[in-house]
Amino acid sequence: MSINEEPTKLKPTDYASDQEVRWCPGCGDYAILNAVKKTLADKQAKKENTVFVSGIGCSSRLPYYMATYGFHTIHGRAPAFAAGIKITNPELDVWVITGDGDALSIGGNHFIHLLRKNLNCQVLLFNNEIYGLTKGQASPASRTGTISPSTPGGSLEAPISACELALSSGGTFIARGVDTAIKQLVPTLSKAQEHLGTSLVEIYQNCIVYNDDVFKSFTDKSVALEKQIHLEHGEPMLFGENNKKGLSINKDYSGLEVIDLELNEKDISRVLIHDYTNKTIANLLTQMDQNSMPVALGIIYCVEKPTLDQYYTEKLNKHKNEISNIMEKGQTWTI
Amino acid sequence: MDGNSSEIEKNNIEENWSTTVRFAGDSGDGMQLTGGRLTFEAAISGMGLATFPDYPAEIRAPAGTTFGVSSFQVRFGEGLIASSGDHADILVAMNPAALKVNIKEVLPGGLLILDSSSFNDRGIKKAGYEENPMENNSLAGLQIISADISNLTIEAVKEFGLGNKDGLRCRNMWTLGLILWLFTKEISETVDWLENKFGKDSILTKANVAALNAGHTYAENSEISSDILRKVVPKSTPKKGKWRAITGAESLAFGLATGAIKSKLNMTLCSYPITPASPIMHYLANYELKGISIYQAEDEIAACCSAIGVSYAGGLGVTSSSGPGISLKTEAIGLAVSVELPLIIINSQRAGPSTGLPTRAEQSDLMQAIYGRHGEAPLVVLAPKSPSDCFEIAQKAIYISIKYMTPVMILSDAYLTNASEPWLIPDISKIKDNSVSFGEYHENYMPFERNPDTLARKWVKPGTKGMEHRIGGLEKDSISGNISYDPENHQKMTNLRAKKIQNIQKEFNKIEIIGPDKGDLLVIGWGSTNGPISEARELLTNKGYTISHSQISCLWPISDSLKVIASKFKSVIVIEMNDGQLFNLLKVDTIPNAKSLTQVSGKPFRVSHLIDEFKNIIELGN
Numbered sequence: 018m019s020i021n022e023e024p025t026k027l028k029p030t031d032y033a034s035d036q037e038v039r040w041c042p043g044c045g046d047y048a049i050l051n052a053v054k055k056t057l058a059d060k061q062a063k064k065e066n067t068v069f070v071s072g073i074g075c076s077s078r079l080p081y082y083m084a085t086y087g088f089h090t091i092h093g094r095a096p097a098f099a100a101g102i103k104i105t106n107p108e109l110d111v112w113v114i115t116g117d118g119d120a121l122s123i124g125g126n127h128f129i130h131l132l133r134k135n136l137n138c139q140v141l142l143f144n145n146e147i148y149g150l151t152k153g154q155a156s157p158a159s160r161t162g163t164i165s166p167s168t169p170g171g172s173l174e175a176p177i178s179a180c181e182l183a184l185s186s187g188g189t190f191i192a193r194g195v196d197t198a199i200k201q202l203v204p205t206l207s208k209a210q211e212h213l214g215t216s217l218v219e220i221y222q223n224c225i226v227y228n229d230d231v232f233k234s235f236t237d238k239s240v241a242l243e244k245q246i247h248l249e250h251g252e253p254m255l256f257g258e259n260n261k262k263g264l265s266i267n268k269d270y271s272g273l274e275v276i277d278l279e280l281n282e283k284d285i286s287r288v289l290i291h292d293y294t295n296k297t298i299a300n301l302l303t304q305m306d307q308n309s310m311p312v313a314l315g316i317i318y319c320v321e322k323p324t325l326d327q328y329y330t331e332k333l334n335k336h337k338n339e340i341s342n343i344m345e346k347g348q349t350w351t352i
Numbered sequence: 353m354d355g356n357s358s359e360i361e362k363n364n365i366e367e368n369w370s371t372t373v374r375f376a377g378d379s380g381d382g383m384q385l386t387g388g389r390l391t392f393e394a395a396i397s398g399m400g401l402a403t404f405p406d407y408p409a410e411i412r413a414p415a416g417t418t419f420g421v422s423s424f425q426v427r428f429g430e431g432l433i434a435s436s437g438d439h440a441d442i443l444v445a446m447n448p449a450a451l452k453v454n455i456k457e458v459l460p461g462g463l464l465i466l467d468s469s470s471f472n473d474r475g476i477k478k479a480g481y482e483e484n485p486m487e488n489n490s491l492a493g494l495q496i497i498s499a500d501i502s503n504l505t506i507e508a509v510k511e512f513g514l515g516n517k518d519g520l521r522c523r524n525m526w527t528l529g530l531i532l533w534l535f536t537k538e539i540s541e542t543v544d545w546l547e548n549k550f551g552k553d554s555i556l557t558k559a560n561v562a563a564l565n566a567g568h569t570y571a572e573n574s575e576i577s578s579d580i581l582r583k584v585v586p587k588s589t590p591k592k593g594k595w596r597a598i599t600g601a602e603s604l605a606f607g608l609a610t611g612a613i614k615s616k617l618n619m620t621l622c623s624y625p626i627t628p629a630s631p632i633m634h635y636l637a638n639y640e641l642k643g644i645s646i647y648q649a650e651d652e653i654a655a656c657c658s659a660i661g662v663s664y665a666g667g668l669g670v671t672s673s674s675g676p677g678i679s680l681k682t683e684a685i686g687l688a689v690s691v692e693l694p695l696i697i698i699n700s701q702r703a704g705p706s707t708g709l710p711t712r713a714e715q716s717d718l719m720q721a722i723y724g725r726h727g728e729a730p731l732v733v734l735a736p737k738s739p740s741d742c743f744e745i746a747q748k749a750i751y752i753s754i755k756y757m758t759p760v761m762i763l764s765d766a767y768l769t770n771a772s773e774p775w776l777i778p779d780i781s782k783i784k785d786n787s788v789s790f791g792e793y794h795e796n797y798m799p800f801e802r803n804p805d806t807l808a809r810k811w812v813k814p815g816t817k818g819m820e821h822r823i824g825g826l827e828k829d830s831i832s833g834n835i836s837y838d839p840e841n842h843q844k845m846t847n848l849r850a851k852k853i854q855n856i857q858k859e860f861n862k863i864e865i866i867g868p869d870k871g872d873l874l875v876i877g878w879g880s881t882n883g884p885i886s887e888a889r890e891l892l893t894n895k896g897y898t899i900s901h902s903q904i905s906c907l908w909p910i911s912d913s914l915k916v917i918a919s920k921f922k923s924v925i926v927i928e929m930n931d932g933q934l935f936n937l938l939k940v941d942t943i944p945n946a947k948s949l950t951q952v953s954g955k956p957f958r959v960s961h962l963i964d965e966f967k968n969i970i971e972l973g974n
Contacts, residue, residue, distance in 0.1 A: 034822065036834060065817040070661075081822050081835065086814035088664055089824025090657065091687050097654035101661020101669060102814070104620060104647060109665065109814050127657075130650035329645065333618075336640040340609050341780045343639045348545070349596045349777065350396040 027061055029054035034084045045196035045222035046075060049143060050082055052199045053112070056206040057085075062110060068102060070095045071114040072124055075150045076143035076222070079114045093124020096131035099138050100325065107326040110210065111138040117158035118148045121177050125157075129186040134325040135214040139206070142179055142217060143196075145224035146231050153227035165227075179219045180303040180317060184296065190216035191299065191318040195236050196223060201247060201314060208316055214324050221312075235312045248302070248315035253288045256311050263288030264311075266301075273301045275310060293319040370429025372437030373531065376454045377446030378415045379407065379422045382524035386444075387424030388597075389528055389545070393537050394426065395597055395774050398590050400433030401426060402883060403597075403772045404956070409627065409710045416470075416478040421453045432890050434738065435883035436771060438958040442534075444527055446470065446501075448479035455491075464494050465530065467501035467523065499570065501526055508566035509559040522563035529567025539564050591776055598775035600739040600768035601631035604672075604698060607746025608632075609641050610780060612668045614747070615754055616787045618643040619668040622658040624651055627710040628766040629674045629700040656681035656697070663693045664823075666790060666813030668750065672698040674766075675717050676707065682725055688759040689729040689849065691823045692800075692809050695759040696749050702766045703954040712954025713767035715879050716930035721761045722908045722937070728846050730853040732760040733908040737882035739773050745905065747783070752859055754788055756852060757808040763907070765929075767956055768880045793818040799833035807852035853909055860906045863913055867893065867900030870920035872970045876946070877927040878904045878934060881957055885927055888962035897970055907934070910942065918943040923969050925949055927957065 032054040040046045057067065067085035071077035073092035080087030086109075090098045095113045103111055113131075120128045120142050131140065147165065148154040154167040158179070162171040183191050190212040194202040202220065209216035221232045235244035246256040246264065254264040260278075265287040267274040276284045289298065299318035305311070373390060375383040384405055394401050404425040413420030427437035439459045445451035447470040458464065466486070476484050485491055486498060505526045506519040514522075525542075532539055543561050550556040598606075612619035623633040623646065637646045647662075649655035652673055659669030671681060678699045688695040701717045703709035717724075721733045732752055736745040742764065749760040791797070791810035799821045800809050812819045821833060829836040830844050865874075866889065877885045882903045889901045900921065904914075918924045925947040926935040935948035949965055951957055 036822075063817075064820050065815055068814045081824070083822075085820050087822035087824075088661075088691075089822065089826065090660075091683050091825060094653060094657040094684065097649065097657035098661035098664070100647070100649070100654070101620070101622060101658035101663075101667075102665040103661075104645070104658075105618065105662045105665035105667035106813070106815060126650055127654055130654070329647075333643070333645050336642050336644065338640050338642065340606065340613060340639075340641055343641065344596070344606060344777050344780075345594065347596065348392055349594050351594050352398055352590060352592050 027058055027064075029058040032057050032064065032084050034082055036081050038082050039078065040075060041226050043225040044075070045145065045224070046079070046143065048196045048199060049141070049202070049220055049222060050079060052202040052206060053079070053083075053141070055199065055203050056210065059203065059207060060210065066108060067110045067112070069112045069114055070099050070102065072116075072119040073150070074116040074119045074148075075224075076114055076116040076141075077119060093119050093122070094127055095119070096124065096127040096136075096140070100131065100134070100136050103136050103138060103326045104329040107137070107330055113138055113140040115140060115142050116149075117142065117144045117146060117179070118156045121179060121182070122157045129182065132183050132186040132188040132215050132217065135187070135189055135322050137213055137215070137324040137326045139209045139216045139218065141206075142219045143222040144179060144219050145222045145228055146176070147224050147228035149224045149227055178303055179217070181300065183217045184300055184303060184318060188217055188318070189214040189320050189322050190316070191303075192216070192218045192316045193221070193312070193314045194218060195221045195232070195245075195314065197236070198314075205315060208319075212319065214322055235307060244311050246311040246313055248291045248293070248313055248317060250291055250293045250316065250319070252291055253285070254291050255288065262311075265289055273305060273310065293317065296320075370427055370431070370433060370437070371441045372425060372427040372439065373442040373444070374423055374425045374440035374454055374457060375444045375527075376421055376423040376450035377444075377524075378420050378450070379410075379412050380415070381422075381446045382521070383422055383444075383446070384424045386524040386528050386531075387426050389542055390531060390535075391426045391428070391597060391772065392545075393532065393535070393541060394428035395595065396541065399428040400431065400590070401428035401774060402433050402436040403427075404436035404767070405770045407711055416447055416449055416475055418449045418453050418479060421450045423450070423454060432887055434886045435956065435959055438960050442531075444531070446523065446527075448475045448481055448485065451485060452479045452481060458494065460493055462494055463497065464491065465497045465527065466499075468498045469500045469502040497530070499530075504566060504570065505563050508562045512555050512559045512562070514555070514559050519559070522560050525560045525563040526567035526570075529564040529569075530571045533568050533571035539568050590774070594777045595774050596777055597772045598739050598743075599631070599770055599772045600736065600742045600764055601700075601770070602635055603739050603742035603775070604736075604746050604762070604764065605632050605635035605639070607743040608670055608696065608750070609636065609639065609644050610743070610783060611747040611750030611786075612644060613641075613780075614783055614786045615668065615750060616785075617666075617668040617754075618645075619670060620645045620647050620659070620662045621670040621672060622647045622649050622655040622662065623672045624649050624655045624677060626652070626674050626677045628702055628769045629672050629677070629698065631769060632672045632698065632700070652677035652680035653684060656684040660684060660688050660693060660695055663688075663695055664691075664814070666811070666815070668694060668696070668754075670696040670698070672700070674700045674702045674710075675704045675720075678717065678720065679724075685731070685759055686725040686727060686729045687825045689725070689731055690825050692757045693759075694750075694753040694757060694811070696746075696753055697759060697761045698764060699761060700764045700766060700769045703952070709954045711766060713765040713880060713956065714929050714952060714954060715763070715765060715881070716933065716952065717763065718878075718907060718928075718930065718933040719937075721763055728850065730850050730908070731758055732756075732853060732856055732906070733763060734760060734905055735763045735879040735907055736768060737879060737903045737905065739768060739771055740775050741882075742768065743775075743778070748859075751786055752856055754786070754811075755808065756806050756856055757811060758853065758856075763879060765880050771880070790816070791819060792816065797821070798831045799823060800828055800831055802848070807848060807855060857906075857909050857911050860911060863902055863904070863911055863917055865900050865902045865917065868898060869900070869917070871898040871900055872922050873899050873966060874918060874921040874924045875899060875901045875927060875966065876904060876918075876924060876934070876938070877901070878907055881927050881929065884957040884959045884962055887959045888966060891959070892963060892966055897967070899966055899970070904934070910937065914938070915942045918946070922973070923947065925965070925969060927962070929957070
């Protein structure tokens with residue numbers, strides 16, 4: 018196909034490269050790949066201006082499957098590559114593809130600094146709570162007690178929460194989605210792309226081989242309504258069948274609690290209205306215990322702050338000096 | 353033992369006039385500044401010169417202790433001045449600790465300038481002396497000017513309302529005044545400089561000028577014993593043009609910027625603070641040059657990865673560090689080799705292993721530079737031989753990196769970084785353009801198609817329509833760049849990567865030899881050993897010895913011609929500040945009978961040491 022024959026309207030499949038996808042059959046990554054392609058098609062994103070940068074792991078193979086620019090780098094470091102790319106060409110739309118091991122363990126430092134520096138890019142964190150590509154060891158996101166080849170007696174450590182970490186690192190856009198819930202995931206990705214700054218989207222992704230059904234307790238169709246809350250900015254935090262449940266601050270102000278509106282309809286006044294600029298509530302939403310509370314999905318937190326690329330562009334625009342003048346600055350002597 | 357200057361023996365070799373002055377004091381005493389001023393005074397006389405700042409890793413260790421002593425050595429004179437001097441003719445010691453640390457560097461008959469007021473019981477004890485060294489004959493054989501510099505300075509600046517503490521800060525200017533008198537120099541240049549620095553009417557200017565004047569007058573009024581001779585600095589006539597002093601770090605910064613400008617690329621130096629490499633980042637940050645920026649990354653690894661990201665996006669990525677940081681960058685450098693992108697890596701080598709001696713020079717990262725990555729991951733390794741040469745090497749590195757789509761590592765060291773020498777400011781407009789041609793749209797683009805001459809793949813930056821492609825660290829098909837696990841393809845790619853680098857030999861068409869191209873002895877060195885080797889060679893040549901010298905700029909790929917060149921000499925010796933890394937590399941098949949002279953003390957070679965070694969080899973005929 019020559020450059021001039023490119024169809025005017027790009028379909029999701031136009032964003033697919035000619036490479037055969039090599040994930041395990043049934044892997045949640047397929048669904049995410051489709052959501053990404055659909056998001057790009059919805060936006061008619063220019064392929065030449067789109068760059069996927071990844072680290073190492075199953076998720077990090079994604080760039081190979083996209084017909085855009087792609088850079089499969091080294092373990093945990095994709096954010097650092099993204100920084101170099103964006104300060105050189107802020108016009109590029111950069112997507113960092115990472116996993117829970119890649120972003121939260123080996124690349125933890127880059128992850129927090131990317132958020133702190135607020136580089137204008139999207140970070141899609143495929144969280145399957147396990148090391149897939151190295152055959153199933155416990156990851157920093159694994160729940161305590163996870164049995165794996167490296168933790169045959171069950172893991173001892175407490176898991177890290179990506180969104181909580183992102184908030185405390187100064188993240189300006191923090192969202193969550195579920196791999197197979199494309200309907201919710203696509204608009205979230207779309208908003209992430211539009212956000213000026215680092216947009217973190219944590220995507221619960223099922224690893225069918227090493228950690229199958231780990232998210233079943235809230236993603237299974239039979240419980241999804243009761244165990245998920247889809248946040249909408251400006252809307253009350255309602256969930257459950259017929260939206261008969263709501264979230265409110267608990268009595269001792271230490272966290273959130275579920276209010277059953279079927280017991281008392283008047284309690285609707287206590288239900289929180291989602292304001293995604295409220296960091297305190299965002300924190301509480303990321304801290305909810307999955308056993309007793311629903312899982313918060315959608316955009317949890319979103320504020321505007323200057324971006325690193327902005328700062329760089331402005332700074333560089335102010336650089337006007339010529340090298341020959343600088344060389345002659347200071348003390349010179351003529352012979 | 354407190355160190356004894358009589359250990360030092362002079363070589364019985366006639367030298368051109370040169371003198372070495374060492375300033376030593378507490379880190380806060382302003383010794384680097386005072387040394388810098390004397391350097392400038394020597395420079396405007398047209399002298400050749402070399403400086404050597406020597407400072408501890410601690411920023412402000414407790415005052416008066418030996419581990420807090422910072423010093424600055426400057427050597428200037430006629431003829432070839434390529435090293436900062438084996439020993440000092442003059443030592444300025446602002447306190448007993450400075451004397452104790454540096455006395456062993458002073459030549460017999462040398463001159464000591466001491467602040468007598470600091471030689472009180474407290475100061476003497478703090479320095480770890482049992483008794484006052486000025487009173488126990490331990491300084492016998494040396495000339496001494498002992499003045500109450502502290503009180504004389506306070507007295508001189510009193511009228512400007514400076515208290516004792518601020519007044520004492522002018523001690524270095526008082527001392528400089530005295531030194532300038534010793535070298536028959538007036539103070540006017542320094543007065544101009546102070547006025548420029550602090551403003552004409554500033555109290556600081558007035559106080560410093562008063563101190564400077566007081567030191568100069570003190571000396572003039574012959575309170576200095578008459579047998580201390582003033583040194584008349586002869587006039588020298590170097591090349592015409594505009595000159596300045598330059599350190600290796602500044603020279604690298606200028607060279608990188610010039611290389612980027614001539615390539616019409618935006619450049620970003622991505623770095624993480626580390627001694628002694630940080631000055632390069634500071635200089636570039638402060639220059640505010642068009643299209644040139646720095647990025648301070650969260651760690652060493654990120655710095656290297658960001659630099660690769662810069663190159664990937666179509667800029668010039670540079671990362672700069674020292675040994676510990678280079679170790680951390682290693683994996684990322686391997687990726688740059690694998691994806692074949694331009695990248696400049698600067699290693700300002702310091703003494704290792706581990707944290708080692710952060711402010712001292714060593715050349716012990718050579719093997720790491722050449723081989724220190726997992727897998728077969730060849731890249732180009734270049735070494736500048738002097739502060740001025742850093743400017744040339746940086747540009748050469750950029751030229752090669754872009755032309756061959758390869759990382760290039762520059763091996764500088766802590767000595768080169770801080771040492772300075774006079775530099776004829778180049779006319780930038782006369783430097784050739786080297787504009788990059790990025791890959792534009794064409795049909796059937798294959799990311800790993802190569803230029804048949806250079807074996808370089810095309811540099812296609814994101815944003816180029818119709819050329820979208822993927823690269824990564826997995827092995828790639830030799831043409832399409834798609835992931836390939838094919839054994840034959842891997843062999844082919846390994847060979848191609850090696851061949852591409854070997855090809856770069858032709859960019860250095862001739863190994864430069866100083867001296868005849870055959871004879872008794874060929875001395876091979878690399879990097880900052882150039883100074884002492886050159887001087888030793890020149891002194892011995894003047895005495896009738898036949899010595900040739902080659903300072904290797906390109907350490908990888910090693911030129912095939914070196915083998916032929918070396919075969920024409922009876923003996924070959926490899927000089928380096930490590931345990932013999934280049935020697936080991938060369939003896940495998942290039943120069944099997946080479947000898948090795950090494951030193952791993954964190955200090956540069958002494959010229960006298962090299963002279964002895966070279967004479968021995970020639971006279972013993974082996």
